[in-house]
Ligand code: SF4
Ligand code: SF4
C-alpha cells in the first residue's frame with residue numbers, strides 16, 4: 001500500500017494544535033518517511049491550494065467566519081476521513097465564550113474601543129472574511145469522523161489517530177471521565193467550603209480536589225491527559241471537553257457537585273455564592289457546543 005495522503009488545516013484557532021503535531025518530533029519524520037504523504041499543511045509546506053482528493057484531513061479550529069466554513073466544506077469534499085483536532089474544533093474552544101456577546105458588540109470593541117485602537121478605528125468591511133454571529137464547533141457544519149480533543153491535544157493522541165487510520169483499525173480514544181485516570185484518592189468526604197477563588201488554602205497532595213472544595217471539573221471532563229492538572233495540584237478546567245455521555249459539560253459538573261455531600265451544618269446557598277464567573281467556570285472550553293450555546297439571558301453573560 002502506498003502512503004496515505006494527509007492535509008491539515010487551521011480554522012479560527014491559535015495554531016497550538018499544529019504545534020502539538022510538530023511536537024511529535026522524530027516520530028513525525030518517521031511517519032513522513034514511511035507512511036504519510038503530507039500534501040497540505042501551512043505550518044510546514046508552501047502549498048496554497050487544498051488538494052481535490054485526500055485520505056485524511058486533520059482540522060484545527062472552530063467555525064467563526066465565512067472562510068472557516070469554506071475551508072471546512074472543501075476539506076470534507078476532498079477527504080475520506082475528517083478528524084477534528086483540538087477542543088476548538090471539537091467543542092468550540094475557549095473563544096466559544098465570545099458567544100456571550102453580540103457580534104456587533106465584539107467588532108465595535110476590537111476595532112473601535114479597545115485600548116490598542118486609536119480614535120479613528122473602524123470595523124473593516126473588505127479583505128477580512130465576514131464574521132458569523134456565533135462560534136460553532138466543526139461538527140455543526142460538516143460530518144466529522146473522529147474527534148481528538150484537548151487544548152492542545154497531546155502529541156501521542158494525534159499520533160494514535162493517524163496510526164490507527166493507517167493501520168485500518170479503530171483508534172483508542174478515551175471515553176471515561178478524568179476522575180478515572182486521576183491518582184487522587186476519593187473518599188466521599190463532605191465538602192466544607194467551596195474554594196472558587198485562587199489562592200484559597202493549600203490542597204492536600206493526595207486527596208480529591210473536589211472533595212476539598214476546589215472546583216475540579218474532572219467528573220465532567222473527558223479523560224486523555226492523565227489528569228495532568230490535578231496531578232500537579234491544580235483543579236481541572238475542563239480543556240478536554242465533555243465525555244461522550246455528558247454532552248453538556250457545565251450541567252455534568254453541577255450534577256457531580258450536587259452528588260457530593262456537604263457538611264450538615266453548612267448553608268448551601270451561601271456556599272454556592274462562591275460560584276463566581278459561571279460561564280468561565282463551567283464552560284471555559286465548551287460553551288459553543290453546550291445545550292445553552294451561550295444564551296446570555298440564561299447563563300449570565302454581559
Ligand atoms: S484547541 Fe487550544 S491549542 Fe488547539 S487551537 Fe484551540 S485554543 Fe489553540
Ligand atoms: S474531581 Fe478532580 S481531583 Fe477529584 S478525582 Fe476527579 S479529577 Fe481527580
Ligand code: SF4
Nearest residue numbers: 225229236237239240
Ligand atoms: S486536567 Fe483538565 S484542564 Fe488539565 S489538561 Fe487535563 S483536561 Fe485539560
